Amino acid sequence: MAENNKFEVENLDLFYGEFQALKSITMDIEANKVTAFIGPSGCGKSTFLRTLNRMNDLIDTVRIDGEIKLDGQDIYKKDVDVTDLRRRVGMVFQKPNPFPMSIYDNVVYGPRAQGIKDKKKLDEIAESSLRAAALWDEVKDKLNKSGLALSGGQQQRLCIARTIAMKPEIILMDEPTSALDPIATLKVEQLMEELKKEYTIVIVTHSMQQAARISDTTAFFLMGELIEMGDTNDIFSNPKKQQTEDYITGRFG
Amino acid sequence: MSRKTKDLLMKALIMFSTIFTVGVLVIIIGYIFIQGMGHLSFDFIFGSAETGGIWPMIVSTMYIVGISLAISVPVGIMAAIYLTEYAKQTKFVSLIRLATQSLAGIPSIIFGLFGLALFVRAFGLNVSILSAGFTLAIMNLPVIIRATEEALKSVPQSYREGSLGLGATKIQTIWKVVLPSALPGILTAVILAIGRIVGESAPVLLTAGVLKDLPTSVFDGGRTLTVHLYLLAQEAISPEDFQIAFATATVLIIIVLVINLIARFVSAKLDKTKA
């Protein structure tokens, strides 16, 4: 096991009741790198992303075989503390979903849930997280305003801020900019350039340009299988598998 | 009959029905207000039964509302939380849903029978405000459960995923995110439930009795506003009795009006938070 691997996945299968959504996925995700998952819609890339922080547990009919190890520990073992796992593996969703609370309460929600009560400490976390999410200057004097009153781009960065507030090791991003306009998308992508210095980032995107721009490694999914994975430039300049080449050159999907 | 006249006829029938409905509402409330408004006064509202006042009845009604809400609201909300946040599609859950639906369908007189047999006799609480409070708590349960379920379902799933994604536990997610945003819906239901409890008469007659005196404790019997109106309607002789009856009916309608307004105000607030 290379020492800088964050996730090691061994032939992972996932079933929604009878339907098999993921077929024997095996891959490693390196620390402090941006890994992008690309592929046509319905290929299972988002489903796979949600297995990494056990978000699929919310769905009763999901069944999982195979192994996912985070820093060498299998995350689906019986005695794993799911809440601790989700603290270490933060997630940003496709549609920005700030809580119907003030901006301040949104950002410090996670730390408060972990039991941090000291107001001064929470103020610090709030400021540092909002600065890290490049949102501090725009909201610093209206922290008590409702999070829902912000623009789409600001709301997504607020969600990133509250994820950062948990001091995660990994940030999963499920098509974070698909619901945003180009300007807001650019802002979020610049933010990710900063974030990857401190965090391992795994991003699902259906835009190949975005993958090419920001990711170090890219994995191509099709019909629930991992077709090919490798250095982003290799994948986009000379893909090994015919299916990857067809997808990249836009023949289908 | 040409198509045109058929259309006109149907339109006329539709207009007649709507006017009839609104007309009935206006006539009933108008007639009772005209007859009863004059008699409304400070010592009518706060006077004792002997002086023709209805204060003891107002206190009995408030006691019963208080007791039944204090029981049915917490139980109902927690039951609804289970049904929306935890329940899987098992046989047992469908049994719970069936029980809740049939509880809502049971006529109020059967609750009276049940309250009499269980609380008044079996538990030995005698004919009292407590017996009526418990009986109406059970009657009110399905209303609270159904409304709370609707309010919880209207909370977007993305809030739950957002909270869980930040490492919050399920119960923290419910207390901190789901319930607060469902609260206006629940509050509207609780307020409307008050109107329903105030309006009940058959079960209250059997479990709380007809005592006109001011109840000194929840173990005393007590006559509610509706039971008072029911008995007055049958025993009124002098014009003065009829005035008291009309004034009592007016008070009941005012209570229902105020409750509907508050509920409307709170649900309007609900839309603001959704913006």
Add this chain to the structure above:
Amino acid sequence: MQSANHKRKNIIEWFWKNLFLLMATVSIISVVTIGFFVISNGVKPFFGPSSDTTIVYLEKFKATDQVRLDGELLTDFKEAFPLTDGEHTLVYNTPQGEETINITIDSQNEDPAQTAVFSDEPESSKLDDSVKYTSILDIKGETPVGNRKVSVVVPEPAYSVTDFLFGSEWKPTALKLYGILPMILGTLGVTIGALILGVPIGILTGVYIAELAPKRVAQFLRPAVELLAGIPSVVFGFFGLMVIVPLIQQIFGLASGTSMLAAIIILGVMILPTVISMTETSLRAVPNYYREGSLALGATKIQTIFSVTIRAARSGILTGVVLGFGRAVGETMAVILVAGNSPQVPDSILSSVRTLTSTVALEMSYASGRHSEMLYAIGIVLFIFIVLLNLAIMRLNKKAGDH
């Protein structure tokens, strides 16, 4: 190995989940308890006699009268004494000498009057068997208040369900007749009448609010309908008694206006909100392309409503009608105030009528023994009415789900 913090979180999760589960089962526990109480009390009269032994009660006798029943001296007269079938002799002293009374008990006898027969009783006595299964021998005493009484009460035999459901006489106090046909017909007459009045008006009003009313008017009508739904039933009953009943009395020149018609009018108005709101919500749920399809074919707005939209919302509207029926069956106090409450088979819409629910409300507070059990039996009949309604609603909802 779980960290202490993790264990603590799990315990908290476990606690809350099971607390919520317990609360959710409260509705099951309530329905089962209600069912148990109503059914356990309600079936008793059909499965056994009303009490296990015949009793005799001696009134105004004193210990000094040396009262002997079958040779056994009696001193305390507060309690009743059990009597087996067969011959019994009662002997007591009076200033004029010793008096003996023979009582023959035949508790299984078909004719209630023969179940307890007094023989060679004192001339000054009079037999009162106006109350079935109860024979009271009045023995003239010195002062009108001092008459002695020997009362024998024989257990009433099990009552037949067919007599209960189809008997046309409800005379619980003296004749011990418990036929509820008059009340079943009363309930059906009143509720079906209310549907005939309330459903058409309700549906058409619902159509107006959902389809035709301009936005501002609809915004006024909805709260008005909610308010109509909120008015307590007693207020409807009171209004009926003060306005509808005198009107009927004048128009039809009746001795009293309280009648089935008055109940129909009041209940018809009371179910309006249920029918209106169900009609409106199910019409609004019909997707627009149904309407556009019909309008595109040149149909008028009214034709579209009646031939397309209403058909699409049919099961929702029918559920509203069934709910309205349920509410009308369950209504009690408003009906008592305006229906006249005579337990008779109604021969016209103007006759005074009594419903199942009113019977329970009127008599429960004073009924005892078999009479009160019979009121629980009426509760069972109402329970069955409601279960049938719920099944109908479920079938309707399932059908709604199909298209």
Add this chain to the structure above:
Amino acid sequence: MKKVIGIATMCVLAMSLSACGSSNDGKDRVMISGSSSVNVLMEELEPVFEAKYENIDLKISASGSSDGIKAAKEGTVNFGMSSRSLTPEEKSGVDESIIAMDGIGVIVNANNPVTDLTIEQIAKIYTGEVTNWSELGGADLPIAVVARESASGTRGAFEEILGIKDQMTTDAKEFNGTGGVKSEVSQNPNAIGYISLGSIDETIKALKVEGIEASEANIQNDSYAIARPFILIYEENSLTQSSQTFLEWVLGPEGQAVVAEEFVSVENTAE
């Protein structure tokens, strides 16, 4: 904003619950329920009694004799009030004391010409054999038969004396309580009804029965046909101190003096 609504819920609940504070004013309560006819007497006895015994509070509710009898048997009240004699089943296990004698006045509308009826005629009216006032020397108008509800002791005694138990015509209109019958008869010109003698006033007219005027004197001398006892029902061994005081006071000279004003007192029947 969330806090505003949170607080609103709390005070809605608190407001209703606060009314539950029990402020028992230290008085010992005597619970009495039952016949509305006896209640008329009770409403006269209550002020006189409570003036004498400040620490006792009589809580009286009128809903019908059978209610009172049942409540006394079940122990939910200290005294049941009945305006008819008890049936055998009701008697077992309880004690009773007659506190007054009262007649039942057969009443008609104030301007109804009929003034005197026989027991048999009254019975025929109530069983539905006679349906028009002209058959009794009145105007040609339908008779509106008015009766008390089934729980009423007055009805029980009335039907027992006329021998028409459970044979009342179904056209009769039942009313809850003395007030209901009196209000119907006073407003409906065709109505005939019956109420306790003590409740008769100028709003209605009492008929002579078998030529005998309905008056306390005619009950005292046992000439008026339709009379019945006012009874208090209780359990001797579980009587509270204040209930005992109340019973002795009512049967004593002071109580009977109040009884004698409207009803017929019973000095010597207290065993």
